[in-house]
Amino acid sequence: MLEVREVTKSFGGFRALSSVSLQVEPGRFHALVGPNGAGKTTLFNVVVGRLKPDRGTVYFRGQPISGLPTPRIVRLGIGIAFQRAQAFLSMTPLENVALAVLSLRRGTGGFRALLSDRVAVERARALLSWVGLTGAADRPAGELPLGDLKRLDIAMALAGDPALLLLDEPLAGLSRAERRQMVTFIEKLLRRLGLTLLFTEHDTDAVLRLADRITVLHQGEVLAEGEPEEVKRDARVVEAFLGGGDA
């Protein structure tokens, strides 16, 4: 589904990623973990087209995508949700998602009012109901609590029926109770949709529960990769995390 092949990225003299490779298999939930500064966010940004790798290539369904602008990449079937939940705060959640649906399905041309496009609005309501935001659909998005914004972010990421979903720290900033909810939500929804998931996360329990496969990054290199049980027992990983702070 997604293949990162020997990607290297430096900022000035700092090597954020050195020759990182990983493969995300269809239908799998693939976690990207590592201490702060390990290169997770850099790799995320390379995959979504916000950074261009110095060397190496990213392939999506066999097609090279590194170097393409973000709007082109998402149109190929990759949904993106951000670490700091991002939404259009001057609009309602319904408008946010309906715009995403229209943009990804047929473009934003024409003079018909967004909210009178029945197909887009119905699709947007369905997505909002999946993520449990039906009650808040018509409130200004700027008034939503963080947990709801994260759900809205995910609803927008799903608007184009992506084959691959990228989530950057879906649990960051949430309370313990919200985290549990979010994990259950991701598991149920994405498995039901048959999506492939690549996500980064600090919360070890959540990673072990959600991930089918884990790649551990440390100082810009792949330290270990495998099934959750193997990775958990890997001595180098244990050392890196005990020495390297939070997991």
Added chain:
Amino acid sequence: MRAIPLALLILLALLLAPLGLSRYATEILTQGFILALFASAFNLVFHALGLLSFGHAAFFGAGAYTAALLAARAGWPYLATLPLAVLASATLALVLGFFSVRTSRIYFTMLTLAFAQLVWAVVHKWYGFTGGDNGITGLEVGVLADPRWLYYLALSLLGVGLGLLWLVERAPLGYALRATRDNEARAEAIGLSPFWLRLTGFVLSGAIAGAAGFLQAAWQRSAFPDFLYWTKSAEAIIAAILGGSGHLLGPGLGALAFIELGAFVQARTEYWPMVLGLVLLFLVLFLPRGLAGLLGGRGARG
């Protein structure tokens, strides 16, 4: 729903006004409509895109000079120059926008200001073509020489301009424009291209500003480099702030207030800039949503 009979009443009053008003009062109202159209065009970039353009005078002036040159030098009937005036402004907006909309915030403001002043300098010095600082005077404007005809044309073009902006505001395009302002990263992540959207909004705004310039040249039966000077851009900014940029009708209301209040105060004292300063101060402090804030209704428009 009470708003609809009131709106109809205002529209009727606007349609009948020239029949009861003096020539001078009709002309001043017309001037108000022209600035209202210009300020509403400016506000598409200011509010929906969240970019402060200090260069909109260039598009206003391009519309005025295109109409004036075609009428004075090529003998076109004045009314027939409107499509080309709009096209010329849109083209200029395309060129200036291509470079400007890549930048943001203060850089965008400074770049648009610099481009517009450059255009002004060319028009100001090119005596052989634009008449330099003498401008182009004594235009034959046909029926528009009658203040009433010009009044109705200005009112109609203002109506068309506002109608177009209203359609855009509700259409997916309007949402997409505001999306690039609200959150660029999110906009890209739903497949929108901020650069092209900003350019589209900028060109549309420039085109409507050109129609306002076309009217201005008819109103003065002349075109002057002043039309392109940065103070003309500032008038649009003042009108938008005065009237409230968050409402479709805000900049238009601000423009009318600016022109009518200006005419009223200038007839009585020479301290108009001071009065304007005090009014702006009052509005910023006590009515941050501008005159349109008094209309109530739509609160936080997107």
